[in-house]
Amino acid sequence: MTEKADTVIIGGGAMGLAVGYNLIRKGMENTVVLEGRYLNVGSTGRNIGVIKERIPTALSGGREDLIKIAREGLKIHARLSSETGINTYYRRSGCLTIARTEEDMKQLEGYHPHFRRLGLRDDYLTPEEIQSRWPYIDARSSLGGFYSPDEAMVHPFGVVWAYVESIKRMGGRVETHNKVKKISRTASGYRVEAKKNVYESENVVITASASSPWLAGQLGFHVPLEPMRKEELISEPIRPFFGPTIERLSVDYQIAQTMRGEVLGTIGYMPPGFDLTESTSGFLNDFADETLSIIPVFKDLRIIRQWTGICDMTLDLLPVVGSLEEGLYISCGHHSHLITLAPIVGQLLAENIITGSTSRMLESFIPQRFDFSHLHKDSRYAECQLKVPETILQPCARETDAKPRLRSKKY
Numbered sequence: 001m002t003e004k005a006d007t008v009i010i011g012g013g014a015m016g017l018a019v020g021y022n023l024i025r026k027g028m029e030n031t032v033v034l035e036g037r038y039l040n041v042g043s044t045g046r047n048i049g050v051i052k053e054r055i056p057t058a059l060s061g062g063r064e065d066l067i068k069i070a071r072e073g074l075k076i077h078a079r080l081s082s083e084t085g086i087n088t089y090y091r092r093s094g095c096l097t098i099a100r101t102e103e104d105m106k107q108l109e110g111y112h113p114h115f116r117r118l119g120l121r122d123d124y125l126t127p128e129e130i131q132s133r134w135p136y137i138d139a140r141s142s143l144g145g146f147y148s149p150d151e152a153m154v155h156p157f158g159v160v161w162a163y164v165e166s167i168k169r170m171g172g173r174v175e176t177h178n179k180v181k182k183i184s185r186t187a188s189g190y191r192v193e194a195k196k197n198v199y200e201s202e203n204v205v206i207t208a209s210a211s212s213p214w215l216a217g218q219l220g221f222h223v224p225l226e227p228m229r230k231e232e233l234i235s236e237p238i239r240p241f242f243g244p245t246i247e248r249l250s251v252d253y254q255i256a257q258t259m260r261g262e263v264l265g266t267i268g269y270m271p272p273g274f275d276l277t278e279s280t281s282g283f284l285n286d287f288a289d290e291t292l293s294i295i296p297v298f299k300d301l302r303i304i305r306q307w308t309g310i311c312d313m314t315l316d317l318l319p320v321v322g323s324l325e326e327g328l329y330i331s332c333g334h335h336s337h338l339i340t341l342a343p344i345v346g347q348l349l350a351e352n353i354i355t356g357s358t359s360r361m362l363e364s365f366i367p368q369r370f371d372f373s374h375l376h377k378d379s380r381y382a383e384c385q386l387k388v389p390e391t392i393l394q395p396c397a398r399e400t401d402a403k404p405r406l407r408s409k410k411y
């Protein structure tokens, strides 16, 4: 059967859902979001939910626009629960970026004047000040840190739930288990062939994260993305006591606590690829070493799961957002920032689709900055399939088989 739609969005992660929500709010009800698997299967269901505006990769040549949109993203997150009537578990937790070596400190001192010039809070705290505010952080573990009280946390599942329910309430559709296999041009727009149906649509929006190059490639566009893998873990819930997210940039370390009490964290990156079945004990050990140096009280924390997700990155570490040609749009390459950016990028891209003009805030991210003249020859991009066994029904439902060093019987 062939269905007609005003806009077909491919990919039901935070990005696709945010675009769908904003299009329908602005009156484009005949919008359908096609998700190939289940909700939260992609990076959106695998991240920590830290929302930040101090993005270091945004501090050179023209990239400051990333900080400007991240700041707007934070503002929308603060009101998303009341706007949609669904709790996204937004919490203004703050974020403390610590320096553990002289090099770390030099790096953070270098960022500081830029963040301040852009109007961001980035307050220096000595190790003693850190420990007096948050006594569980060992003063001997750092040379100090920079703190922003404005940064926050959300529950990514809550954000997805808020968007999906709002889209349905307003008359739009989110179809799961409906993978798009083929996109082609027609006289009046596009033909999208999915597992369950065929759609004819004036507009197509590709928001399939690391699979986006494969979809855009079918229409002759080369979008150079690198699928970097990142691991994450979660503990069983303990009493919620944690203040800010704590991070150390030089080792890509972050640790935070959910409102329910689980401790979440990540460190480092794995080599690029699409294999999400790989979870390493090296990650667990590195995370344990870093955590126990900073927060010794966690020596008895029990880790219950670890998993892997993809951060889709471009060569210049900026997202790709905008129109590829009339009626065809893309938003991908959001590195490790999209939970922060989704609400504002979704809003601006929806405006772009409706009005035909690109917001100034998105100009630095237009796809045309890359060379579309050749398709990617790398076989990794030929058919970008995430390797997730069908038996894994929820992205976070797998017990780790590695021996966690943070395990004890105490909690």
Ligand SMILES: Cc1cc2nc3c(=O)[nH]c(=O)nc-3n(C[C@H](O)[C@H](O)[C@H](O)COP(=O)(O)OP(=O)(O)OC[C@H]3O[C@@H](n4cnc5c(N)ncnc54)[C@H](O)[C@@H]3O)c2cc1C
Binding pocket: 010, 011, 012, 013, 014, 015, 016, 034, 035, 036, 037, 038, 040, 041, 042, 043, 044, 045, 046, 047, 048, 049, 050, 051, 052, 178, 179, 180, 181, 207, 208, 209, 210, 211, 229, 230, 231, 232, 266, 308, 309, 310, 311, 331, 332, 334, 335, 336, 337, 338, 339, 340, 341
């Ligand atoms: C471990 C980890 C920690 C992170 N921590 C943070 C954080 O703290 N804060 C933050 O802001 N960001 C974080 N990120 C980054 C963030 O998770 C991503 O930037 C974001 O989720 C990307 O959203 P998306 O909608 O673009 O992609 P996804 O959530 O991956 O959604 C894309 C969807 O497209 C679907 N799809 C693919 N191909 C097709 C097809 N052919 N047909 C139909 N559907 C298709 C996929 O199934 C998937 O559901 C983290 C990422 C990882 C991996």
